[in-house]
Amino acid sequence: MPVVSFREALNQAMDEEMTRDERVFLMGEEVAQYNGAYKVSQGMLAKWGAKRIIDTPIAEAGFAGIGIGAAMAGLRPIVEFMTWNFSLVAYDQLVNNAAKMYYMSGGQFNVPIVFRGPGGAAHGLAATHSQALEAIYAHVAGLKVIMPSNPKDAKGLLKSAIRDENPIIFIESEVMYGDKGEIPEGEYTIPIGQGEIRREGSDVTVVSWSKILQRVTIKAVEELEKDGVDVELIDPRTIKPMDWELIFNSVKKTNRLVIVEEGWPFAGVGAQIAYEVGKNVFDYLDAPIERVTQEDVPMPYAHSLEIRSLPSVERVVAAVNKVLYRD
């Protein structure tokens, strides 16, 4: 199977879908002439031209809204936010227009659009540039939220997102763009809303996604393995709609759950997972559910503070040991 980087996987997904459907186009800051601030759209202007690969001014609400209008009028835009931090100035467009248009119009105007870009912290970007924002989008009725953790899922899910008839929030990670991984030969898609068991296990279920899964949780699971702890690791891949059955069945087997996410704790995605599990498989739980999240503070610049603010291998291991009542 071919090995490609996360960046290339996204590029392939967009390129293949643009080949398949001429209504698909890409719009965003520096996506064309500059080949993308993080080079995700490398070579696309040269191949597709300025009609379909479009540089925008710094006007997120404006070009997000243009994408929404174009989608209502029959096109299938991919709108890149240079990072998801900058989507906050366009938040109203995503929440009030993209998410609600199909419903408000009584089923007349659906909005087939993908908003994508890197989310979460990189290294030393501080408070305004290090936000994991999945919760504020997943909270909103009418949006689907996708957060792949590897090249295979990134390509398969982005293709499904572009083909979906509804607005999609697709969150990547700039620190993962260079990650390499195997992808299937040729054409494939991965269904939205389908999680994946990354490692089967019997002692405890750990749910984690995106960069934190790849950079932190997996390492913790390896350490725990050495320590004789058999973790079942689940990557939901899609945050909303969440693959509840996959998680419920795992917890029924392990009777324990730890959720590891990059975002802030209060009313985060992990809180919803904890609630659903508590409600639906209550009798199977042998220990309180633990969450590992970012500290409830804005992100500091200093490296030592930044890494302490984010979930770490140590904190994940500790949480797993806690639900296993080990020490």
Added chain:
Amino acid sequence: MPVVSFREALNQAMDEEMTRDERVFLMGEEVAQYNGAYKVSQGMLAKWGAKRIIDTPIAEAGFAGIGIGAAMAGLRPIVEFMTWNFSLVAYDQLVNNAAKMYYMSGGQFNVPIVFRGPGGAAHGLAATHSQALEAIYAHVAGLKVIMPSNPKDAKGLLKSAIRDENPIIFIESEVMYGDKGEIPEGEYTIPIGQGEIRREGSDVTVVSWSKILQRVTIKAVEELEKDGVDVELIDPRTIKPMDWELIFNSVKKTNRLVIVEEGWPFAGVGAQIAYEVGKNVFDYLDAPIERVTQEDVPMPYAHSLEIRSLPSVERVVAAVNKVLYRD
């Protein structure tokens, strides 16, 4: 004790604080000449003049940012959003500037500002104008979120909010503005972060706030009482910081919890409450925690659909009966 409306209580709080501190001013759409879209600022222009009661154009990001700048420079603004729905175009200002400034500046520039206005659904305002947005603000590190349910709390908490040195999200409800209630004679404040037991009970703990508490949950509790169910009803009043001890102690006593909120279910405030209770008083829980929320859809216009979308007395009663394993 004097009886005043919710509207008058807010007006008194602002008026008293403006008397007490000349740095306090009110800014927003139609707050001055029109005396407020919902008349909360009735008479304030006449009394305080155009310097301190200021009408703004429709430019929420602009005047929210002006408030933040004025607060950094030593004033204490009260910024009214005509409704919280319109705060979404200013979301970046609240999340990246108001919430993070004190931290980003290393403790130099705190932002003593109150953002206030009505939130949630009224009647027949449909999807863009019926949003309960507490979760997307409580999720953000650096913000405090207050949601009073009656005139007494509204006045006492708004005064505390205006005196607080930090950015405050203060969410009211236009359908409650006319509600009358007793308030203490003269000067008083209510501490931010302190919940209140609205009714002592032993069978089940119900946590609810703002309009839904007043319009739906209380009625359900009365019905349940007739039915012999002894509910302990808690009004947290402040959503963040939440009065955890009050809730934990209640659940330790009743062993059962139902959370009733107006917002959408996914990663809502109730999810956080459910997680914290599950984590901290797990062994006391005799039944899965139930939540009653708005359906996970945009708000429809038609009355019959709107009321079905929101929490109702029937749904609250059903949830309580469920955690009590009654039927």
Added chain:
Amino acid sequence: MNTTTAPPLTKKKSVPPHGLSPETLLSWYDDMLLIRRFEEKCAQLYGMGKIMGFCHLYNGQEAVSTGAIKGAITENDAVITAYRDHGQAISKGVDPKAIMAELLGKRTGTTKGKGGSMHIFDKSRNFYGGHAIVGGHLPIAAGIAFAFKYRNEKNVCLCFMGDGATNIGEFHEALNLASLWKLPVVYIIENNKYSMGTAVERSSAIAELHRKGVAYNMRNEMCDGYNVLEVYKTVKAAADHARETYEPSLLEIRTYRYRGHSMSDPVHGHYRTKEEVEEQKKFDPLIVFADILKADGIADDDWFEEAEKRIKKIVDECVEFAENSPEPPIDDLWNDVFYPSSGE
């Protein structure tokens, strides 16, 4: 700064532009009259509690909707507007029965009772809504125009907004992008002098709102919105220009709203006097146009009497249809959240 820069209110007899048949002109009068009577009926029904939520009426502004939409553009052109949207929907050919049913929250309404007064949509008429967040639809309008150009279609998008909407950020972003990318959209400011209770000069640093187009190197004009023929000429020129060159325009049309901002706002009081409103009514677009039609011998008093009867009948039918229509089934609550996707 003040708004005396407005074109002098005028009843001056302006000759109908060449090529407009009497039938066409009379159909415009019908459209204006229908909007007027439809809105009056809405006010009644609102008073009776049959219409809920916010309801923003269009009385006084009819010449803008009729001249711009029924007059200046075609079926395939798109229209998008704010929450004061009944008039534009009617002019675009949306079935008034369906609009009335929507206001009553019925299953037969334009959006099955989902959107209500502020969110009227009709895809079959290229009517893109009905948007209630001020300024939020301005980029959407540019996006619709973007799609037309992308497909090499010669359609244009008319985007209506109020004077107050020119102060919000999305106005700036949308107009800059429309001009920078040459998108066939005509932005029409319906300057009715007030944003809710705030006079233009208290909300905008310049009162000549069309001049904001200068910052975007955008073609910009102002016209008298009391005279449907003036509106027609001005919008037609802008729409034709967009069709030929893809270049957008910013038009400021001076008009006036006779009723309060919404049903909960009194006609006069805090921000304008009874006298001001009465003075304005002397230039009622229906009267202005009727005078022209009479002066040109296109219609006489009998015709106008007939028109009243004809329109009254239509409005009565709208109410009857709406009243007799079914409520949406509860299951509708969960429908139309997501369009079923074949994709995956």
Added chain:
Amino acid sequence: MNTTTAPPLTKKKSVPPHGLSPETLLSWYDDMLLIRRFEEKCAQLYGMGKIMGFCHLYNGQEAVSTGAIKGAITENDAVITAYRDHGQAISKGVDPKAIMAELLGKRTGTTKGKGGSMHIFDKSRNFYGGHAIVGGHLPIAAGIAFAFKYRNEKNVCLCFMGDGATNIGEFHEALNLASLWKLPVVYIIENNKYSMGTAVERSSAIAELHRKGVAYNMRNEMCDGYNVLEVYKTVKAAADHARETYEPSLLEIRTYRYRGHSMSDPVHGHYRTKEEVEEQKKFDPLIVFADILKADGIADDDWFEEAEKRIKKIVDECVEFAENSPEPPIDDLWNDVFYPSSGE
């Protein structure tokens, strides 16, 4: 449209304005040189991995910061800017040692290592940051000016932004409000021809960015940003005007950035040629100013040699101070989230 409307680049000998002592002028040169050498050191340290995150250098734009801040305003006036903020902080008198310590993430930094390069703040110097969301600080600037006026103080607020920032909605809202309410703020567009890799004419429908002020009835001017004396005169006039009348201005200062947008962006390549950058360097503000100082007999070659030594020593001290400063204690992570309130 293109940017050839820029004032011709000039080395013309412009006589120092009356009333500026040689000492003052020389202190300006020191300021410009310090910024230049400080930034070069930053580039080094970034390459060594000692500075993390995004780091946007100011090389080539020094005359703007020095002329506007060190030259045209006073201690009590406020300055606020975007993320390319080291230069303005230095000109405002923020201790360069503390800035360097901040870049290294040390406890002795301007914000104790919390903000980093993009978020430099110093309340004691009325330096309001350091803001990394494009356009987000423009309303804040108006708010600071609002506070000055509210207290009847005669201070002004200088707000710096890039050319790209003029296309975002908050530019529109902030400038309209500043003009409508007469707030003593001077908005300064540092037009360095590019927003990251996007040339002005590809992002703004008008290339004469100061003309955007017309839409707000705002005093607006353009000036040559290669010549610190021109910058001084232009900004001084605007600041004095704001002090006297409370009226804001929009200034466009044409300048150029020698380095990439941030440390990860190459100096040339995708969006500009090596030749263009070299051509621009002929009008290096340091050279332009040095020529003036020499021509006016204010400084000779020896003085400039001395200056280099003096500045090098300061920069070395900055690095030494930063390197030897302690990391922030972990407990700092949870501090400064909320200011302790006496209120309740």
